[in-house]
Every structure is written in structure tokens, then in C-alpha cells.
Amino acid sequence: MMTPANEAALAEIVAGAQTALRIQGGGTRAIGAPSDATVLSTSALSGVTLYEPGALTIVAGAGTPIAEIEATLAAEGQRLAFEPMDHRGLLGTDGVPTIGGAVAANVSGPRRIQAGACRDSLLGVRFVDGAGRVLKNGGRVMKNVTGYDLVKLMGGSWGTLGVLSEVSLKVQAVSEAVGCVLLHGLDDQQAVKAMSAALGSPSDVSGAAHAPVGVDGTPVTMIRIEGLEASVAYRVEKLTALLADFGAEVVVERDAEKVAAGWSWVRDVALFQGGTGDVWRLSVKPTDGPGVVAAIKQSQPEAQVLYDWGGGLIWVQVSEGSDVRAAVGQGHATLIRAAEATRARVPVFHPEPAALANLSARLRKKFDPRGILNPGLMG
Amino acid sequence: MDMPTPNPEVLAKKARIVARLQEVLPADAVISDEAETRAYECDALTAYRCPPLAAVLPASTEEVVAVLKVCHEEDVPVVPRGAGTSLAGGSMPTADSIILGVARMTEVLETDYENRFIRVQTGRTNLSVSGAVEEDGFFYAPDPSSQLACAIAGNIAMNSGGAHCLKYGVTTNNLMGVTMVTMEGEVFEIGGAHLDAGGLDLLGVICGSEGQLGVVTEATLRILHKPEGARPVLMGFDSNEVAGQCVSDIIKSGILPVAIEFMDRPCIRATEAFAGAGYPDCEALLIVEVEGSDQEIEAQLERILAIARTHNPVELRESTSAEESARIWLGRKSAFGAMGQINDYMCLDGTIPVSQLPYVLRRIGELSKDYGLDVGNVFHAGDGNMHPLILFDANKPGDLERCEAFGADILRLCVEVGGCLTGEHGVGIEKRDLMVDQYAPEDLDIQMAVKDVFDPKWLLNPAKVFPLAASEPRRMAAE
Numbered sequence A: 001m002m003t004p005a006n007e008a009a010l011a012e013i014v015a016g017a018q019t020a021l022r023i024q025g026g027g028t029r030a031i032g033a034p035s036d037a038t039v040l041s042t043s044a045l046s047g048v049t050l051y052e053p054g055a056l057t058i059v060a061g062a063g064t065p066i067a068e069i070e071a072t073l074a075a076e077g078q079r080l081a082f083e084p085m086d087h088r089g090l091l092g093t094d095g096v097p098t099i100g101g102a103v104a105a106n107v108s109g110p111r112r113i114q115a116g117a118c119r120d121s122l123l124g125v126r127f128v129d130g131a132g133r134v135l136k137n138g139g140r141v142m143k144n145v146t147g148y149d150l151v152k153l154m155g156g157s158w159g160t161l162g163v164l165s166e167v168s169l170k171v172q173a174v175s176e177a178v179g180c181v182l183l184h185g186l187d188d189q190q191a192v193k194a195m196s197a198a199l200g201s202p203s204d205v206s207g208a209a210h211a212p213v214g215v216d217g218t219p220v221t222m223i224r225i226e227g228l229e230a231s232v233a234y235r236v237e238k239l240t241a242l243l244a245d246f247g248a249e250v251v252v253e254r255d256a257e258k259v260a261a262g263w264s265w266v267r268d269v270a271l272f273q274g275g276t277g278d279v280w281r282l283s284v285k286p287t288d289g290p291g292v293v294a295a296i297k298q299s300q301p302e303a304q305v306l307y308d309w310g311g312g313l314i315w316v317q318v319s320e321g322s323d324v325r326a327a328v329g330q331g332h333a334t335l336i337r338a339a340e341a342t343r344a345r346v347p348v349f350h351p352e353p354a355a356l357a358n359l360s361a362r363l364r365k366k367f368d369p370r371g372i373l374n375p376g377l378m379g
Numbered sequence B: 001m002d003m004p005t006p007n008p009e010v011l012a013k014k015a016r017i018v019a020r021l022q023e024v025l026p027a028d029a030v031i032s033d034e035a036e037t038r039a040y041e042c043d044a045l046t047a048y049r050c051p052p053l054a055a056v057l058p059a060s061t062e063e064v065v066a067v068l069k070v071c072h073e074e075d076v077p078v079v080p081r082g083a084g085t086s087l088a089g090g091s092m093p094t095a096d097s098i099i100l101g102v103a104r105m106t107e108v109l110e111t112d113y114e115n116r117f118i119r120v121q122t123g124r125t126n127l128s129v130s131g132a133v134e135e136d137g138f139f140y141a142p143d144p145s146s147q148l149a150c151a152i153a154g155n156i157a158m159n160s161g162g163a164h165c166l167k168y169g170v171t172t173n174n175l176m177g178v179t180m181v182t183m184e185g186e187v188f189e190i191g192g193a194h195l196d197a198g199g200l201d202l203l204g205v206i207c208g209s210e211g212q213l214g215v216v217t218e219a220t221l222r223i224l225h226k227p228e229g230a231r232p233v234l235m236g237f238d239s240n241e242v243a244g245q246c247v248s249d250i251i252k253s254g255i256l257p258v259a260i261e262f263m264d265r266p267c268i269r270a271t272e273a274f275a276g277a278g279y280p281d282c283e284a285l286l287i288v289e290v291e292g293s294d295q296e297i298e299a300q301l302e303r304i305l306a307i308a309r310t311h312n313p314v315e316l317r318e319s320t321s322a323e324e325s326a327r328i329w330l331g332r333k334s335a336f337g338a339m340g341q342i343n344d345y346m347c348l349d350g351t352i353p354v355s356q357l358p359y360v361l362r363r364i365g366e367l368s369k370d371y372g373l374d375v376g377n378v379f380h381a382g383d384g385n386m387h388p389l390i391l392f393d394a395n396k397p398g399d400l401e402r403c404e405a406f407g408a409d410i411l412r413l414c415v416e417v418g419g420c421l422t423g424e425h426g427v428g429i430e431k432r433d434l435m436v437d438q439y440a441p442e443d444l445d446i447q448m449a450v451k452d453v454f455d456p457k458w459l460l461n462p463a464k465v466f467p468l469a470a471s472e473p474r475r476m477a478a479e
């Protein structure tokens, strides 16, 4: 394993690399097909280099632990808006998740539906491309249309276009109050309708999830509100009235710790932690969700699911080695947890239409002409 | 402004190109008469003009494909055009180019409230997207001041922002999918009603690519339910520093207003003379707007006003009615018109870290004296996106050049303090040659490499965004 101490050393390593490199933040396991590439760790590119709470911006080395970023922000009453999940429980691993890893994977949690994805918070990047050049795009200001937006392109490129050395992010204030409206007993279809109604109201919902089998074994639908105390109190009441039509038992939770625990449970997919079987992550049109799940259950009656993002994000746990992609119409499915043999056989990322795949491949070739950065991971 | 020499071979075969375009489009969709092509000689950067070889107005994705195939075969440059409101010369033609206007593509294709999106043809104006869902209580959030005229096509190409983007984000944060035709005539569906890309985030790079990667014909846009209400407050301060500090304190307090607008004294005086909104005569003025139900608005304003009071404002004006709210916004909304009343103006849009606001305003004041040109500042303070308006006289020889040099100095200053050349208007031709101040040659090279992939022959809007010297080898290789 190589662990460059700074950006210049990183560039030197990439420029001089004779074989493929597997880029690693804090991950403890390879993503995608197993590979014997040399591991290049970004863990030493660590530390917050600039933080301006009054401008809602933070700049940090890509190898900075997410926990360190979150602690720095918390000290000023701020946080990452996109609520990145902690995959360790789900994957049974124990690395130290880094901000570069979250950006490279565009990891976004429940608040994605309101505050945007990780890529929407990303203001600028510095990275080393496959030829070993140190490059930058974007910056540290909130609005920037100077040249092409390669910031978005680098976010979610899984280390296949370059090794991130530094990222700058927009942050947000921790809300003063929080509340959660819980509906008990809805089936998937009704739940998505209820979530759509909440998200389509002026209530500025910051989370909408549905577990057909909740912690107590019955269905629960969760709608989260965050803001000033006066707002939360008002909107919780409004939503309760709005959702009364669905005929479910409605419970309002105003205890901040309990609400936080509930949403961590959703965010980190606690339902499947320690479970057996493969885990897939689907992104679909919300109202398509129940149909997609029904299609999966035709061949996998034991499949378990968790809906987030108002129904648009579906976590599915199925028996080992099964491929759920046929059930997804418009949208995509990522294989998150599976045995090596499955990952060697089933592509992690959703295969793209040929023309799009070709375009992406040609892009990768420009950024990584020798094909040495996480080769084979994205196609 | 330098533009590449028109390709004589293209000019020579105008008749054939026009004939071939007429074969694939209805007769009235091809404009080649010299008197009529003049309508397309510039966008809102009116200092630079050049009529195109011809203009076409396709009505569907299929017609766009047909046009691009012809142009690709004939090696004719194509300049996509929405409504032509670009302030950066983004849709200015060259003499050897075809203007591809999407003005006839204005249909709403699908409205889906349950999944909260609308799909439209991209010639539809920004305001009429909101208009299509307004009766049902919804809106499309990005709201450039030009929203009555500008098209979604241009918004996507420039990644346009608006007064309310502090809360709702800019175009890229509200764009879910596009149908795009490449110069070779290949149609791509990217993104859609689901969130986030399965593969590389191509949607992210298409948005803001200034018409250089493909022609966007349809778009899926996120829509939101309108808030119950909104209310502004007006605050006057006796120095820019104090106003800047107040902005920073509001943001730090954890309240996120939907808008924080800033005007300095020259701009306040000009708008007062023009619109008579009753603004106080002070150094700096802030308009802060919050949204929500009445209770929510009260709760937010209470906090905001408490913060403002700690900065000894010379004026604090709360609105108690829709009329008063309108009056508070009146001056801000007429600021550009007011400055235009005094003289010709050039509008810049560099962005700076909010903490640098007082320093940058002071430096602009000094530069204004050096250049002998007046400047007024009105801008989105919450996100540091400045809009200095430099006044000059277009009829006075040398004034435009002096104004441009002044503008370039301001933009370099923005970059120097950690900001950027453009926050929402785009590079176009206007800031093309300043790109070297923000980016190293290899940073520009990797961007141009992206264009190589989408448009290998460099035919789409080729003379924009990159300094001509930097893009020359690629443009030449293509010819």
C-alpha cells in the first residue's frame, strides 16, 4: 500500500505508476470486482485547511475522516447538509470513512431530497489525473460558473477520473428543532402516496422514509421536519392534518434524540446490518417504487426493503447471488453488499445504454489515458 | 473582442448549406436573408455583433438532429440560442455559423406533482415553467431576473441563478434530466425522474457547458410547492464593513433567508432618483427576505432584526403589508434600469468569499477613481455573487475599452481573494481571455478535453469559454 504524504507525492506516485492503482479512502474492502491492483491510500492527505462558518464553507484534504469534519462543524453549530451514511455497519467493515470517499461515491443520506446530494454541496476539487497532473476545478465560493463544472463530474466518479486531494464543501446550520410524523400500518403504495403528499406540501420536509417492516415488525412511514422551534411545531401540526386522510395511526415524535436515532437507522440501513444476503441500492421514480419492489418479490418472496427519499431510493436485501436489475425500469441499481464471487460476476454499477457507456469510456480515457485508476470499476 | 476568422470555405458554400437545411425543415424555419439574420447578430452583450450565415428554428428533437447532421457533414459551426439574453456573449454568432434557436420548442411535455417534476421543451421561458404549475401551488425555483424572457435552454447552458438561490440552489441543483443532441446528431437521454446518475455525472457537466457539448432539447426540472408567504426587511448601515458583518452574522446564526441582497451608496442614490422607493440615504443597504407561514416569518424576522440591531443600523424597516414588501423590493428590482438611465453600463458577476466583501468594495472604489468611471454595486450578498455595474458612455471613444479594462481588474481582484470570474452569467466571449487568471493551462486543457469527447470537430459554439489562443490548436485541427 502506498500512502503519499501530500499532493505532490501523490502526483509523483501516479505519474510513475507502472501498474493499476486501487484508490482507497478509509474503505477496508474493495468495491466492485476483486482486483490485485496496488492500493493507493489518501489517508495522509488529511486535515481541515480552511473553515469559514460565516460563509458556510469548509475546505479539507480528501483523506480527512468524515468524523473529524463533522466534529469541526459541530463546534460551530453546523453540519454537512447531505447527511452522508456510514456504511460500516451495513458492510461489516471497520475503516475510517473519509470525506474524499464520500465525494468520490457521491454518498447522500435522507436529507438529499431537500438539501441535495453530496455533489450539490461540493464547491471545488483538487485532484491528480491518471497522467499524474495536479488539476483543480471550481473553488470555495457558492456560485461559480467559470468554465465547465468538472466538480460535479469528479463527485461520484469513484476514483476513475482522478485521485481527489482536496475538496471544498458548502455546509449548513444544524437546525434548532426537529420533529417526526410517524404513520403506522400503511402498505407500500399508500406510503409513497403519503410521502408524495407531504413532499408536495409547503412544509419543507427534510426526510421521508418507509419501512414495510419497522423496528417493531409492522410498517412505519416517517416524515421529518427541521427548523426553528416555531416552524417545527407549526408544520408538524399541518402535516398531521394533511396525512389524516390516509387512515393510519399518526404519532408525532418531538424528542430530538429519538428522532435522530430513527433517521440514523434509515440513513445507515440498520435493518440489513448483520443480515445475510446481498444488498442493492435502487434509484427510481418514487411512484414506480412499489411496482419495482413487487416485481422483485415475484422471484424473491423473502426480499426485504427500505424506502427513503420519498420512495425514490430503495434498499433491497435479497438472497445471495441474485440480480435485481431486470425489475428496474427507469433508474438504476447499485450492488452494495455481496460476496466476492458475485461482485466478480455482476457489475457493481448499472450497465448504461451503449452510446452513453461509450461516451463515458471516452471521457475516462481523457482523464486516465493509461487506464490505471480503479480500472474496470465503472466499465 | 477578437473572434476567429470565418472559414472562407463555409462562407463560399452558403447556398448549398441553406438548401440542405431547407430540405430537412419547414420553409419558414430557415432564415438566410441578410436583413432577417440580423435579428440574431448579438445577445444582451450588445457591444459585439455579427450576423450568422443563417438561422434555423427547429420545432422538435428530430428536427434538431436533422439540422446538426447537415452541419456536421458540412463542417459548419453551430451556435445554440435560447432567448438571447446572455450577458456574456454566449449566443453571439460568427459569420460562418448557423444559429440554432429553440424558440419554437416551448411545449410542456409532462407534469407530475406526485414525483415533483415537470418535463419541458427547452425553448420555454423560465417564468412560464412556473406559470404552468402555479395554479396548483407549485413553482420552479431558479429565478434569474431575466426570467420573463430567458429560456430554460440558456439557463441550463449557463447554470443560471436567481435571487432565491441562497435557499433553493441554482439551475444545476434543480435539473433532473435532459435530452441532448450531440453535434454528430446522436440523441442522449441523461437523468430523468429518478435522482442521481447511475454512472458518471454527465448531467452535472452538461449544465453550465455554454452550448459547447450538445444541444439540449428537453429538460426534466424539479418543482416545489410554493411557501405560504414571504416577507422582506430593509436595513441601512453607515458602512459596507458593518453591512458585510451583519450578513455573516445572520448566516452564522443558523437562519437561512431565501435572499440577502446588498446595495451600496452609488446604487442606492441612482435607484432613489429613478424609482423613488424611499430608501434611506446611507452607505449600504440590505434586503433580507424570509419565507413560511406568518408565525414562521415572525419567528425568523425576530432573530434577524435582533442581529441587525447589534450593528447599529441607521434604518430598519419591516414590512406589514404586500404593498410595503413591494416597495422594499422596488428599488432593488429597478437597480439595473436606474443605472442604465444614468449611462451605458457593464454588469459584472464575479463571486467572492463573503468575508472579503468590505475589502473588495473598498478596492473597487479605489479602482473607480483610477479609471475615472463610476460604479454601483448591487448583488446577492448571501453567496458573495457580486454585480458591480460600471457606467460608461458608448458614444465616447475609448470609454468602452476603459470600462472593459476596469471590469477585468475587478474580476482579477475577485479571483485574487479566493473567488471566481463569474457566478451565474457564464464566460461566453466576455470573460474568455480572463480564464488564464483563474485556471492554469492544464486546468483549461482538461476542460477542453471534455469538449473533445462530446464534439470532436469543435463545431459547437467553438469560440467561447476558452481563450482563443488556448483553443486554437483544437479548432484548427478540426478545420
Ligand SMILES: Cc1cc2nc3c(=O)[nH]c(=O)nc-3n(C[C@H](O)[C@H](O)[C@@H](O)COP(=O)(O)OP(=O)(O)OC[C@H]3O[C@@H](n4cnc5c(N)ncnc54)[C@H](O)[C@@H]3O)c2cc1C
Pocket: A022, A023, A024, A025, A026, A027, A028, A029, A030, A031, A032, A042, A062, A063, A085, A086, A087, A088, A091, A093, A095, A096, A097, A098, A099, A100, A101, A102, A103, A104, A105, A107, A158, A159, A160, A162, A163, A164, A165, A334, A335, A336, A337, A348, A374
Ligand atoms: C458497492 C459499494 C461498496 C462499498 N464498500 C465499502 C466498504 O467496503 N467500506 C466502506 O467503508 N465503504 C464502502 N462503501 C461506501 C462508500 O465507499 C464509503 O461510505 C465512502 O463514502 C466512505 O469513504 P471511504 O474513505 O471509506 O471510501 P472508500 O470506500 O475507500 O472509497 C470509496 C470509493 O471512492 C474512491 N475514493 C476514495 N477516496 C478517493 C479519493 N481521494 N479520490 C478519488 N477516489 C477516491 C475509492 O476508489 C472507491 O471507489 C461502498 C459503497 C458501494 C457503493
Ligand SMILES: Cc1cc2nc3c(=O)[nH]c(=O)nc-3n(C[C@H](O)[C@H](O)[C@H](O)COP(=O)(O)OP(=O)(O)OC[C@H]3O[C@@H](n4cnc5c(N)ncnc54)[C@H](O)[C@@H]3O)c2cc1C
Pocket: B043, B044, B079, B080, B081, B082, B083, B084, B085, B086, B087, B089, B090, B091, B102, B122, B143, B144, B145, B146, B149, B150, B151, B152, B153, B154, B155, B156, B157, B158, B159, B160, B161, B162, B163, B210, B211, B212, B214, B215, B216, B217, B336, B424, B425, B426, B461
Ligand atoms: C436584464 C437581465 C437580467 C439577468 N439576470 C440574470 C440573473 O439574475 N441570473 C442569471 O443567472 N442570469 C441573468 N441574466 C443572464 C441571462 O438571462 C442568463 O444567462 C440566461 O440563462 C440566458 O438564457 P437565454 O435563453 O437568453 O440564452 P441565450 O442568451 O440564448 O444563450 C445563452 C447560452 O446558452 C447556450 N444555449 C442556448 N440554447 C441552448 C440549447 N438548446 N442547448 C445548449 N446550449 C444552448 C447558448 O449557446 C449560449 O452559450 C440576465 C440577463 C439580463 C439581460
